[in-house]
Amino acid sequence: MLRNAVNGLENLLMNEIPAGSVILVNGAEGTLKSGLVFSMLSNHITVTGEHGLYISLEQTKWSHLQNMNSLRIKKVDGLHIFDYQDMRKEWIDRELDFSTMTEEVIDFYKNKYDNLKVFALDSLNALYSISDDAHLRKKMYHFFLSLREEGLTSFLIMESPHQGYQHNSLNGINQNVFSPTVPLSSAWLK
């Protein structure tokens, strides 16, 4: 159903995205990665009645919603948005383990909403840049696997410096943890 969540996506994806897949959405700045993923989740939730979680590491919930509103993408009730702004402000003097916290946040929403099935993280770059951890690679690998184990269809947004650049900045993480990769370019969006 996610394949039909946005007009034209079915032309890019040959088959339906299997539930529980971890998908990397990779593209240059301005290729509307966040808009595409948010729109897919919103439309999917509208049709299925499932719940979803969208974690924004770069923006606050409100600025993200404003951006989506300017793109005329509506937020549906079953789509929950979480941001780390308060945490980052209040714990400014402490080192926070964002990958573990993200797992905890997912656990919370999964326990609260039985049918939480889709998840998005915006963005992987932000997760890397705010994590100051010597064991980051190991933790991230564990994080990606835990997404699969949770059975969540997950979209991980990643910005690449320019078009055609693939996800080389994954800090050496085995890319087999991802299912398909959706490379976005402004050409495709036209």
Next chain:
Amino acid sequence: MNRSIDKVPELCESQEDYCKKFIERIIKTNREVFILSCLLEKQMCGYDLIKDIFTKCDVFLSQGTVYPILYTLEEEGLLIAEYSRGDMRSKKYSLTPRGREVAERDIEEFANALEQTSSLIKR
């Protein structure tokens, strides 16, 4: 079974640890009740709540488990959040009138449940 008197402090200590583990488990699985209980006393931000529960109960509730509770309670209309004057760093939460009702009810039900459980297992 012979128990040496020397072992008594060790035994007491391990019983204390055992008890502490139970308390920790109870608090962690009922975080919402403990958060509401703290907010009955005064308005707090996420940082204050974690610190307060740690000081009172010696249990650390991680940030990833506390902030989602605050946000959903706010969405449900049980909490209101506001920045303190001159401090945009922390968002303080306080109970709405409905939140206060829910908090008082939940705390009472939780305490009753603990009491009943305790009487069930004590022989």
